[in-house]
Amino acid sequence: MENKGQSPHRRWNPLRQSWVLVSPHRTQRPWQGEVGQKAAPSGIAYDPKCYLCPGNSRAGGAVNPAYESIFSFVNDYSALLPDSAAGPEAQASPLLRSEPARGLCKVLCYHPDHSLTLARMTRQEIRPVVDAWTREYEDLKALGWIEYVQIFENRGAMMGASNPHPHGQIWSTGFIPDEPAAETKAQGDHLARAGRCLLCDYAAAERAATQRIVFENEHFMALVPFWAVWPFEVLLLSRRHLGALPALTGDERDGLADALQRLTTRFDNLFETSFPYTMGFHQAPTDGKAHPEWHFHAHFYPPLLRSATVRKFMVGFEMLGMPQRDITPETAAERLRACSEAHFWPRI
Ligand SMILES: [Zn+2]
Numbered sequence: 001m002e003n004k005g006q007s008p009h010r011r012w013n014p015l016r017q018s019w020v021l022v023s024p025h026r027t028q029r030p031w032q033g034e035v036g037q038k039a040a041p042s043g044i045a046y047d048p049k050c051y052l053c054p055g056n057s058r059a060g061g062a063v064n065p066a067y068e069s070i071f072s073f074v075n076d077y078s079a080l081l082p083d084s085a086a087g088p089e090a091q092a093s094p095l096l097r098s099e100p101a102r103g104l105c106k107v108l109c110y111h112p113d114h115s116l117t118l119a120r121m122t123r124q125e126i127r128p129v130v131d132a133w134t135r136e137y138e139d140l141k142a143l144g145w146i147e148y149v150q151i152f153e154n155r156g157a158m159m160g161a162s163n164p165h166p167h168g169q170i171w172s173t174g175f176i177p178d179e180p181a182a183e184t185k186a187q188g189d190h191l192a193r194a195g196r197c198l199l200c201d202y203a204a205a206e207r208a209a210t211q212r213i214v215f216e217n218e219h220f221m222a223l224v225p226f227w228a229v230w231p232f233e234v235l236l237l238s239r240r241h242l243g244a245l246p247a248l249t250g251d252e253r254d255g256l257a258d259a260l261q262r263l264t265t266r267f268d269n270l271f272e273t274s275f276p277y278t279m280g281f282h283q284a285p286t287d288g289k290a291h292p293e294w295h296f297h298a299h300f301y302p303p304l305l306r307s308a309t310v311r312k313f314m315v316g317f318e319m320l321g322m323p324q325r326d327i328t329p330e331t332a333a334e335r336l337r338a339c340s341e342a343h344f345w346p347r348i
Pocket residue numbers: 046047050051052053054113114165
């Protein structure tokens with residue numbers, strides 16, 4: 001017997017202006033059972049071979065200072081360079097279009113301790129990371145030619161992170177990349193049409209519905225979005241309407257540190273593993289224009305589906321057609337709500 005929510009349907013993502021296919025009935029198909037092998041977090045506080053640990057040398061010869069809190073530097077293997085003067089040669093066909101791309105790629109170490117993750121850092125230790133992200137956004141904006149600052153973290157080998165040391169990246173570009181560009185358009189459209197902020201309206205709808213909210217603190221709200229693609233995808237929304245990190249008050253920065261700590265701990269506890277993900281902030285572009293439509297938020301895109309080792313792949317119909325999910329966002333939120341906020345693998 002199928003009720004309405006259990007039948008295949010598609011859901012609209014108003015922030016990207018795209019659809020996702022939801023097939024909850026598929027979770028009833030035969031399953032081979034969970035694979036074990038839960039990853040234990042690394043217990044090594046200092047790794048002499050790690051290029052991010054304090055005092056170690058990096059490729060190219062630079063030596064990290066003996067930092068005690070956060071530490072940032074320009075990526076030794078940057079995907080973008082500040083002076084990319086000439087683009088490729090002009091092509092005869094207008095279909096073969098390209099242009100020079102300038103940017104700056106930085107790495108931000110969150111903590112000197114090699115064994116930690118955001119989940120196992122304290123709120124007091126995460127706060128300097130929030131401050132550093134804010135400073136980087138302001139400094140990069142002040143350069144004048146940076147149009148977007150993308151702060152993100154790849155966590156875990158499953159997401160391609162080459163080093164377990166707690167760190168994230170900041171890629172800033174002389175253009176607005178596609179994802180934030182799509183969200184700029186969607187939020188601008190909504191403001192023009194409704195006279196209100198898209199994500200403020202969305203937060204109100206989720207608060208009324210309640211079933212997709214994982215938790216809230218005084219300043220932030222963590223929820224599995226109605227249109228989530230990844231099984232345990234989470235959207236972290238500021239409760240106040242603001243466009244970017246520098247607009248956060250001191251209390252709100254503490255609130256962000258608190259929300260990041262609680263969310264990543266719940267993630268780790270879900271399958272008792274160091275939960276892999278790609279996370280990042282979306283905020284107002286730094287292109288010199290006013291962006292009243294922009295509402296600051298973070299996306300968490302974790303690949304795990306059923307256990308510490310079984311992940312979702314975006315292949316087949318998803319590459320050729322559209323994204324698809326089995327477990328509903330409502331069920332995912334319920335699972336995350338049931339997780340403890342005390343880490344299963346505490347710091348010693
Ligand atoms: Zn390290």
